[in-house]
Amino acid sequence: MRLSGRGVRCVRSGREVFSGLDFEASSGEAVAVTGPNGAGKTSLLRLIAGLLTMADGSIDLEGGEAELTLPEQAHYLGHRDALKPALSVMENLCFWRNFLGGAAFDAAESLAAVGLDHALRLPAAYLSAGQRRRLSIARLLAVRRPIWLLDEPTSALDAAGQSLFATLMNDHLSRGGLIVAATHTPLGLAARELRIGGTA
Amino acid sequence: MTALAALIRRDIQIALRVGGGALIGVLFFLTVVVLMPFAIGPDLALLTRLGPAILWLGALLASLLTLDRLFMADHEDGSLDLIVMSRTPLELTCAAKALAHWLAAGLPLVVATPILGLLLNLDATSTAAVALTLLAGTPALTFTGMIGAALAVTLHRGGLLLAVLVLPLSIPVLIFGVAASQAAITGPLSFGTPFSILCALSLVSFVIGPFAAAASLRHGLD
Numbered sequence: 001m002r003l004s005g006r007g008v009r010c011v012r013s014g015r016e017v018f019s020g021l022d023f024e025a026s027s028g029e030a031v032a033v034t035g036p037n038g039a040g041k042t043s044l045l046r047l048i049a050g051l052l053t054m055a056d057g058s059i060d061l062e063g064g065e066a067e068l069t070l071p072e073q074a075h076y077l078g079h080r081d082a083l084k085p086a087l088s089v090m091e092n093l094c095f096w097r098n099f100l101g102g103a104a105f106d107a108a109e110s111l112a113a114v115g116l117d118h119a120l121r122l123p124a125a126y127l128s129a130g131q132r133r134r135l136s137i138a139r140l141l142a143v144r145r146p147i148w149l150l151d152e153p154t155s156a157l158d159a160a161g162q163s164l165f166a167t168l169m170n171d172h173l174s175r176g177g178l179i180v181a182a183t184h185t186p187l188g189l190a191a192r193e194l195r196i197g198g199t200a
Numbered sequence: 201m202t203a204l205a206a207l208i209r210r211d212i213q214i215a216l217r218v219g220g221g222a223l224i225g226v227l228f229f230l231t232v233v234v235l236m237p238f239a240i241g242p243d244l245a246l247l248t249r250l251g252p253a254i255l256w257l258g259a260l261l262a263s264l265l266t267l268d269r270l271f272m273a274d275h276e277d278g279s280l281d282l283i284v285m286s287r288t289p290l291e292l293t294c295a296a297k298a299l300a301h302w303l304a305a306g307l308p309l310v311v312a313t314p315i316l317g318l319l320l321n322l323d324a325t326s327t328a329a330v331a332l333t334l335l336a337g338t339p340a341l342t343f344t345g346m347i348g349a350a351l352a353v354t355l356h357r358g359g360l361l362l363a364v365l366v367l368p369l370s371i372p373v374l375i376f377g378v379a380a381s382q383a384a385i386t387g388p389l390s391f392g393t394p395f396s397i398l399c400a401l402s403l404v405s406f407v408i409g410p411f412a413a414a415a416s417l418r419h420g421l422d
Contacts, residue, residue: 071285080278098206
């Protein structure tokens with residue numbers, strides 16, 4: 001599987017964010033998107049996820065499932081955690097597991113893998129920022145998608161959480177997965193760097 | 201199908217829990233209808249004559265009240281991004297969300313109608329007629345309202361815009377809903393004619409609503 005972008009140009013509300021951006025990643029590879037604030041890291045991830053429309057250029061996926069589009073084979077972990085405060089930890093995860101489909105991993109096991117198995121029945125409203133992030137990461141495990149698009153994935157995570165997530169990402173890569181992550185901090189894995197914006 | 205069932209179950213669960221807002225619509229409906237006799241005065245004949253219109257207006261405003269959360273809540277917490285990216289067609293997802301919203305917020309209005317009918321001096325037949333027209337008509341309000349909710353989702357303070365967008369679309373439903381109720385109570389028209397048109401409006405909204413909402417969600421994402 002190979003994800004590649006050619007001459008990608010992003011325009012948001014009339015202002016050009018970046019242009020002429022090339023990148024590529026194959027199965028088992030990670031790309032770390034870096035750059036100063038406002039350089040367009042999130043925009044690039046949302047372009048790949050199909051949540052923004054490209055002004056110019058192309059993003060292609062070779063060797064994926066032919067029936068599915070690129071966004072349908074990707075996980076997007078954004079700034080917002082996509083959790084409902086009224087639902088419990090387990091209910092939140094089970095909803096996404098059922099809704100996204102193609103479940104690969106038991107929900108309880110996924111929660112155990114991110115260290116949230118003690119809080120299954122707790123409403124998500126009572127989770128801390130780090131715990132909310134862990135619950136979002138459990139979604140990546142409970143539903144199998146080959147491409148992970150991660151936006152500042154380790155923000156709000158403690159040191160143990162960061163190393164745990166690095167292990168999970170390495171597991172994903174060793175299974176032939178592909179990761180594109182926007183980040184300011186080292187991810188803890190071998191990643192090709194894609195720099196957007198100035199040399200700040 | 202499991203995806204849509206999971207979505208419907210989740211939306212109803214959220215609506216019924218604390219802060220969900222399913223009961224707010226009913227309470228608002230109750231308040232509007234209870235206030236009417238105070239405003240109009242204790243003229244029982246007048247209340248009977250205006251009853252169906254008051255119930256319909258109350259139900260229309262109450263269904264509008266909770267509609268702005270239909271997509272806004274999912275947009276704010278990022279769920280909408282994942283819903284758009286998912287393998288379920290967005291049109292079906294929109295239809296499922298509207299159905300869940302109607303079950304949680306529209307159906308209680310229909311259930312409350314017999315009780316509120318008492319306050320407006322409506323007899324059993326009239327109340328049944330109004331409840332039946334609401335049962336047929338409120339889905340149309342939800343499914344057309346969904347279009348406005350999808351358009352307003354990316355705008356801040358979209359709730360106000362929603363009312364302006366949706367109310368004109370709901371005028372036909374209001375006209376034929378009240379007309380059918382009046383026909384059952386006073387005649388001379390037969391109940392069937394306006395009621396059939398009301399059902400037709402609902403069916404049309406089932407078709408147009410999800411497609412229009414999905415299209416505007418796709419364009420509105422940013």
